Every structure is written in C-alpha cells, then in structure tokens.
Amino acid sequence: MGQIKSVDERNEQTINRLLDIWESAVVETHTFLNKADIIAIKPDAKSGLMEIESLYCFLDDADTAQGFIGVENNKIEMLFIDADARGQGIGKQLLKFALVNLGAKYVDVNEQNEQAAGFYKHMGFVTLSRSEYDEQGRPFPILHLEQGRPS
Numbered sequence: 001m002g003q004i005k006s007v008d009e010r011n012e013q014t015i016n017r018l019l020d021i022w023e024s025a026v027v028e029t030h031t032f033l034n035k036a037d038i039i040a041i042k043p044d045a046k047s048g049l050m051e052i053e054s055l056y057c058f059l060d061d062a063d064t065a066q067g068f069i070g071v072e073n074n075k076i077e078m079l080f081i082d083a084d085a086r087g088q089g090i091g092k093q094l095l096k097f098a099l100v101n102l103g104a105k106y107v108d109v110n111e112q113n114e115q116a117a118g119f120y121k122h123m124g125f126v127t128l129s130r131s132e133y134d135e136q137g138r139p140f141p142i143l144h145l146e147q148g149r150p151s
Helices: 012-029 035-051 090-101 114-122
Strands: 003-006 054-059 065-072 075-081 106-110 125-131 142-147
Touching: 003 090, 012 035, 012 065, 012 075, 035 075, 054 090, 065 090, 075 090, 106 114, 114 125, 114 142
Parallel strands: 075 106
Antiparallel strands: 003 054, 054 065, 065 075, 106 142, 125 142
8 A cells, every 4th residue: 555755864875765666667668768877876865865944754554665755845846656566656756746646747858758747747847948958958858747637
C-alpha cells in the first residue's frame, strides 16, 4: 500500500537512497543520456535533493523509499521512481500529492524522455513553451508544462 512522507532529515543515508532511485530511474528512462552524462549530472541531482524546498518520498510497506518528488515555488523540480518500482502508480500518487498539497502547477520535462512527457500530458499538463537547452546549458531540449485540467 505504501505512504507518502516528508523527507525532514536529509542525512547521508537518506540522500544516498534517493540518489540511487534517481540513477535507476534516469538509466531506465533517459535513454538519450550516456553514462558520462549521468555521472556529470549526478552532483546536480545531489545538490537539488539537499536544497529543494519541499521533498517527499513514497515509502513501501517495508518503509523503503521507492520514489520521490521535490517541489519549489509551485514547480515540480524532480519526480523519480526506482526502476524496480515503476508501473505501480507511485508516480501518479506523488504527482497528485504535489498538486493537492504543495500547490504544484508547473513542471519541466526533457523532451527526449517520451515516457515522462507522455505521463505529464496524461495527467493533464499542457506545453507552455520549449527550450533547446536544459538549465545547465546542455543540449537536451526541455518542455515547460503547466497543469491544464484536474485529473
């Protein structure tokens, strides 16, 4: 069944578990990235986990994190599900939680991550604009989305 819980204590053990989830999700879904890209981006992911305003994880029945969502200024900055836990509705639960409880309205998604782009569109997000490069200036196009209708 699982539960969504705030990540209040961002200690090394917790951050490392969330980074493991991030990496497994990225390897699974960001097929446009090579291993060197993932290694280069990982410090940014760790920094984001340490600094994000609102960070929540989905805990399974054994109290093990299987996914997480981070929101800041009404924008979903991160949503990642462990590759082994995909397809169980965890992403949908975390997204709905963020929309209802954290005031999330916006999200950026890699255009080349077709699974994630499709997920957000299925969940009622619409494209506002597109950028050729990500926030770090890397050549990975980004779709800027807004919640268009309740789902």
